[in-house]
Amino acid sequence: MVNINWDELGFSYMKTPFRYLSHWKNGEWDEGSLTEDNQLHISESSPALHYGQQCFEGLKAYRCKDGSINLFRMDQNAKRFNQSGSRLMMPHLPEEKFMDAIKQVVLANHEYVPPYGTGGTMYIRPLLIGVGDFMGIGAAPEYIFTVFCMPVGLYFKGGLKPTNFLISDYDRAAPVGTGAVKVGGNYAASLLPGTEAKKRSFSDCIYLDPQTHTKIEEVGSANFFGITKDNQFITPTSPSILPSITKYSLLYLAKERLGMEAIEDDVYLNELDKLSEAGACGTAAVITPIGGIQNGEEFHVFHSEEEVGPVTEKLYNELIGIQFGDIEAPKGWITNLTVEK
Numbered sequence: 001m002v003n004i005n006w007d008e009l010g011f012s013y014m015k016t017p018f019r020y021l022s023h024w025k026n027g028e029w030d031e032g033s034l035t036e037d038n039q040l041h042i043s044e045s046s047p048a049l050h051y052g053q054q055c056f057e058g059l060k061a062y063r064c065k066d067g068s069i070n071l072f073r074m075d076q077n078a079k080r081f082n083q084s085g086s087r088l089m090m091p092h093l094p095e096e097k098f099m100d101a102i103k104q105v106v107l108a109n110h111e112y113v114p115p116y117g118t119g120g121t122m123y124i125r126p127l128l129i130g131v132g133d134f135m136g137i138g139a140a141p142e143y144i145f146t147v148f149c150m151p152v153g154l155y156f157k158g159g160l161k162p163t164n165f166l167i168s169d170y171d172r173a174a175p176v177g178t179g180a181v182k183v184g185g186n187y188a189a190s191l192l193p194g195t196e197a198k199k200r201s202f203s204d205c206i207y208l209d210p211q212t213h214t215k216i217e218e219v220g221s222a223n224f225f226g227i228t229k230d231n232q233f234i235t236p237t238s239p240s241i242l243p244s245i246t247k248y249s250l251l252y253l254a255k256e257r258l259g260m261e262a263i264e265d266d267v268y269l270n271e272l273d274k275l276s277e278a279g280a281c282g283t284a285a286v287i288t289p290i291g292g293i294q295n296g297e298e299f300h301v302f303h304s305e306e307e308v309g310p311v312t313e314k315l316y317n318e319l320i321g322i323q324f325g326d327i328e329a330p331k332g333w334i335t336n337l338t339v340e341k
Ligand SMILES: *Cc1c(COP(=O)(O)O)cnc(C)c1O
Pocket: 058, 182, 218, 220, 221, 222, 223, 242, 243, 244, 245, 246, 247, 281, 282, 283, 284
């Protein structure tokens, strides 16, 4: 047994015993294998370092009541990984290879998947970087695909409590830039606005659509959703939003399980009065209820700054119930791994 205080886990790096590594060279992937070395040895001229040629994913493994481990919609992460990679001219990674690497890493580190009931999960980080000796501006001659994982705690220790967000004066992505793919450059661009928001005691910032700055687009590293006063689930649509798998799962659950109308549509900043609840969603944050939004001098309050809204709470319970294996999942959403004792 590993010696970890599961209740004190946050969201910080922890070196677990095994990670997966595979190299792409001369047009093909090698076999790939697990390794205990958590250092990457790459050329100083690697395009990932100079020109940001890299993409990543984030997903979680969940410990079920019976001790087995659930993976949530990892085929969707595999697809998005390739969409991100191809936008930056990186080689295709077979979806089977992606999913096999994740299963290998989770099983090899299974003792680090937090026990059921602690609220903790195992966060899994697949990464693709362009490496090799190369100095022109162009695609790298070689690539490294790696997957590592670490146990993480409940994002909200006090349960679902609404927090406040700040409308950013910056953009995180250009209108037809790389906003829709999961690449490090978007995050480098969002570090300053995110830090400024946190300094002012906001949870994070909210980005507006980069073209007109009139519509809500993204919440830091999560997607935005609202519940309208006539009980509709609404989430913004735009070519520069990262298509969150959590968001698409909530769209489905709102419609199929809660019987709501669920749509992707514009959410105008001057029409926030239409919403009774709002939230941010993503793998890391799961669902973060939004209490209020600061826009310049104006502060808009939703449902209640103190309490989570009833629809947001229902969606949260449905989602985590499915992820931890307590509620029946829609077909194909869960990959269940049995741990050999
Ligand atoms: C990863 C990510 C999300 C959340 O996507 P999920 O698939 O739900 O984890 C949202 N916004 C950005 C910018 C992201 O990088």
